[in-house]
Amino acid sequence: MNNVLKSENAEVKPNIILESQDIEKNEIKKLKGDIIGDTLYSGKWIINILFSISKISEDGWNEKIENDLCILWDMTTEKDIVHFLMENHFFKIAEFALKSSEEPRFTEIILGIIGNMTCESSVLDLLGEKEELLDIILHLLSSEDTAILMQILRLLRSALWNIQMNLKSKWRINLRKSTFLREVVPFILKSSTNEELLIATTNFLRSSAEIDFPSGRTLLDELFESSSFLSGMLESFEEVFPQDETSYSVSTLKYLEDWLELFSILRKGHQIHQEILQEDNLIRIVEILRRILISFTDPWNLYPLDEIKASCVHRCAEVILDFRWKGFLRADSTIDIDATILNIVVSIHTAMKEEEEDSKETMAELLKYLEGYWIEVSKISSTNEIIKILKTNEKAVIDHTINLLKSKISEEKINDVINKLSYE
Numbered sequence: 501m502n503n504v505l506k507s508e509n510a511e512v513k514p515n516i517i518l519e520s521q522d523i524e525k526n527e528i529k530k531l532k533g534d535i536i537g538d539t540l541y542s543g544k545w546i547i548n549i550l551f552s553i554s555k556i557s558e559d560g561w562n563e564k565i566e567n568d569l570c571i572l573w574d575m576t577t578e579k580d581i582v583h584f585l586m587e588n589h590f591f592k593i594a595e596f597a598l599k600s601s602e603e604p605r606f607t608e609i610i611l612g613i614i615g616n617m618t619c620e621s622s623v624l625d626l627l628g629e630k631e632e633l634l635d636i637i638l639h640l641l642s643s644e645d646t647a648i649l650m651q652i653l654r655l656l657r658s659a660l661w662n663i664q665m666n667l668k669s670k671w672r673i674n675l676r677k678s679t680f681l682r683e684v685v686p687f688i689l690k691s692s693t694n695e696e697l698l699i700a701t702t703n704f705l706r707s708s709a710e711i712d713f714p715s716g717r718t719l720l721d722e723l724f725e726s727s728s729f730l731s732g733m734l735e736s737f738e739e740v741f742p743q744d745e746t747s748y749s750v751s752t753l754k755y756l757e758d759w760l761e762l763f764s765i766l767r768k769g770h771q772i773h774q775e776i777l778q779e780d781n782l783i784r785i786v787e788i789l790r791r792i793l794i795s796f797t798d799p800w801n802l803y804p805l806d807e808i809k810a811s812c813v814h815r816c817a818e819v820i821l822d823f824r825w826k827g828f829l830r831a832d833s834t835i836d837i838d839a840t841i842l843n844i845v846v847s848i849h850t851a852m853k854e855e856e857e858d859s860k861e862t863m864a865e866l867l868k869y870l871e872g873y874w875i876e877v878s879k880i881s882s883t884n885e886i887i888k889i890l891k892t893n894e895k896a897v898i899d900h901t902i903n904l905l906k907s908k909i910s911e912e913k914i915n916d917v918i919n920k921l922s923y924e
Contacts, residue, residue, distance in 0.1 A: 537580025546572065546581070550588060553597050553610075561603040569609045576616035582623060590617070591626075595633045604645040611637070611651035618658045621665075628662060628670035634678075641684040646694045653700045660707045663719060676722050686724065689732030698736040699755045705729065706762040720765070729766060730775050733759065734784050741791070748801055756792060757808045760815035767819065773826075782828060786837075789816045793840045802844070803851060804859055810866040817841055817873045824880060831885040838877055839892040845870045845904075846897050874901065875908045883916045890921065 536543050549568050556565065575581045594610050601607045614637075618624040627633070637655065640648055659671040675681060688701050709720040740755050748756075763785075766772050776782055793816050796802045802809060820837055823829045848867045852860055878886055890898045898921070905914050 536584045537578075539578050539580050541575055541578070541581060543584060546575075546584065547588065550585075550590070550593055553593055556597070556603075556606065557600050561606055566605060566609070569606070569613075573609055573612050573616065576613050577619075579620060582617045582620050585613075585617065586623060586626075591630055591633055595630075595636060598633075598636045598640070604643070604648060607640065607643075608645070608647045608651055611640075611648060611655065615651055615654045615658070618655060621662070624658055624662050625670070628659070628674060631674060634674050638678050638680050641680065641688070646697050649688070649697055650700055653697075653704050656704055657707060660704070660711060660719070664711050667713060672719070672722075682724055686729055686732050689729065689736050691732075692736070693739055695740050696751075698740050699751055699758075702733075702736065702755060702758045702762060706758040706765075709762055709765040718765070729762075730772060730781060733763060734781065734788070737788055747798075748795075753808050753812070756812050760792075760812055760819075764815050764819065767822070777828065782823075786820070786823070786829070786833070789819055790837055790840075792816050793837060793844070797840060797843050797847070799847070802847065805848070805851075805862055805866070806859070807862055810862050813844060814866060814869055817870060821873055821876060824877070831881050832888075835885070835889050836892065838874070838889045841870055841873060842889070842893055842897050842901055845874065846900050849900065871904055874904065878905055878909050878913075883913060883920065886917050887920055890917075 549572050552565055594614055597610050598607060618627055637652060641652055643649060663669045663672045685701060692698055705720060708723060709718050711719040737759060792812060796813055820834055848863050852863050890901060902918060
């Protein structure tokens with residue numbers, strides 16, 4: 501950076517960054533005391549910014565302080581800067597700032613700086629012990645400002661990492677005590693119309709559901725009432741994945757995986773079964789699974805087949821089969837879904853002959869599962885039901901399926917299917 505940025509403070513005029521090429525050798529000794537660690541950042545400039553934070557309630561919010569704080573936010577990716585801030589009691593300053601702030605952008609930046617600082621595990625540990633500051637941060641979940649909420653969720657995802665590394669973490673204790681967290685997160689999922697926020701919230705919930713404790717419970721169980729999420733999950737899906745969605749972005753695909761993994765975990769709890777069967781919830785769930793599977797019949801969506809896409813297809817089929825076994829669904833209500841899965845099976849089987857080696861392992865694993873799915877469906881379906889499914893597909897798909905089933909279901913049943921298909 502060739503331009504030297506200076507503070508407008510009349511008493512202290514420090515450099516933000518001290519460029520080595522602009523400094524004479526005989527000046528280095530004089531300036532060295534202002535350099536933070538191994539960086540070329542000015543300690544006096546940061547002290548000035550910290551001082552200005554404490555005076556915002558008097559001086560007001562302006563473009564100058566916003567720009568300076570954004571620079572400080574960027575600087576906190578440096579370990580030495582983080583330690584300097586901790587030495588200068590940044591958490592106390594942040595607590596004061598968040599208590600007094602009426603400017604959403606100011607709140608967002610302070611939370612962003614905290615988020616960057618907690619990339620250092622020691623700082624993350626220390627923040628977990630700051631009960632009052634954490635309480636202030638969690639209460640900010642009531643904000644209507646999406647940028648603020650995104651920074652809090654980013655911080656909470658760091659907290660999950662901390663809990664996973666140390667099950668006795670102070671973060672676990674403080675998050676578990678927060679009734680505000682318990683109430684607000686499901687509300688965000690159910691009521692927000694912001695795609696980015698819904699994606700981040702779903703990812704946070706999935707991650708918390710994957711942290712297991714020796715008791716057999718998960719962190720999700722400790723923090724929330726799991727059965728409170730179904731309606732919010734259904735609402736959020738329709739916001740993130742509208743009916744006219746024709747292709748997948750990276751963020752949409754990740755959301756689909758998180759959504760399906762979270763639902764897969766939640767449906768294992770008996771208390772959610774009653775909610776699934778209430779009103780039109782089952783219809784809405786099946787429609788979501790149908791839409792996801794149909795979208796993957798488009799080669800542009802399915803290939804190249806990576807682990808995220810394979811996981812999405814796998815989870816959809818798994819849930820449908822589970823609902824069939826539990827008696828939630830009749831065979832005739834999933835005929836089109838079963839036919840769609842057959843199309844995907846044949847598509848993957850064909851693609852495996854053409855794709856490069858690095859994707860074949862993923863293809864083979866998904867193909868094995870989907871063929872197993874179809875064998876199970878054939879076992880619990882009548883001959884007429886199997887025929888109805890097969891007749892919705894092309895001859896190549898029918899022939900592939902018949903060959904697949906020949907040694908997997910009873911000889912009498914497969915012969916009956918072949919004879920009736922020939923006759924018709």
